[in-house]
Amino acid sequence: MVPTRRSLLSAFLTVPILHQLTIRKALAQSASLELTPACGDDDDLTLAREAGAFYKPNAPLRHELFNDAPAGESITLAGLVLDPDCQPIANSLVEIWHADETGKYDTSGFNLRGHQFTDENGRWWFSTIVPALYPGRTRHYHLRVQRPGGTVLTTQLFFPNEPRNEGDYLYSDDLLLEVSDSADGKFGRFDFVV
Ligand SMILES: [Fe+2]
Numbered sequence: 001m002v003p004t005r006r007s008l009l010s011a012f013l014t015v016p017i018l019h020q021l022t023i024r025k026a027l028a029q030s031a032s033l034e035l036t037p038a039c040g041d042d043d044d045l046t047l048a049r050e051a052g053a054f055y056k057p058n059a060p061l062r063h064e065l066f067n068d069a070p071a072g073e074s075i076t077l078a079g080l081v082l083d084p085d086c087q088p089i090a091n092s093l094v095e096i097w098h099a100d101e102t103g104k105y106d107t108s109g110f111n112l113r114g115h116q117f118t119d120e121n122g123r124w125w126f127s128t129i130v131p132a133l134y135p136g137r138t139r140h141y142h143l144r145v146q147r148p149g150g151t152v153l154t155t156q157l158f159f160p161n162e163p164r165n166e167g168d169y170l171y172s173d174d175l176l177l178e179v180s181d182s183a184d185g186k187f188g189r190f191d192f193v194v
Pocket of ligand 1: 052099
């Protein structure tokens with residue numbers, strides 16, 4: 001039976017963090033999985049990307065964004081915020097903003113915009129939609145990540161197997177979500193190293 005997004009998220013939230021880190025290190029050692037940069041080296045900090053024209057400060061504190069665009073395809077995004085030694089960082093800011101199912105950003109309100117702080121195990125998650133393409137760009141999310149007392153990392157995350165990735169001037173394999181299908185939408189994983 002294919003799991004639901006909720007069951008994938010609760011698995012992510014209940015698996016002991018040490019186990020997650022063990023899995024992560026094992027994945028990083030596998031030559032076939034270079035999607036998520038390995039921590040353990042300053043060269044492996046998550047890449048920065050420009051904020052673009054549509055960032056707005058003061059996005060609300062929330063995990064649930066899906067109802068802002070219920071015609072969109074559901075996706076749950078989840079991951080960790082880690083330091084360069086692979087240790088999870090609690091209370092890190094994770095902020096997201098992205099286009100809707102027609103490729104438009106909400107510039108008058110805060111639809112599909114939100115922020116949260118990682119839990120005691122460095123975990124973050126959002127329930128939202130898969131953004132549509134808009135002219136000139138491949139499919140992407142915008143994010144800002146800041147560990148307590150740290151500088152802000154502004155970056156973007158991308159989807160695998162997107163025809164426009166290759167030609168996108170901001171795309172990087174290092175910023176690919178690990179996306180799986182669930183019974184009721186997609187589930188995307190990404191661990192930030194800051
Ligand atoms: Fe954008």
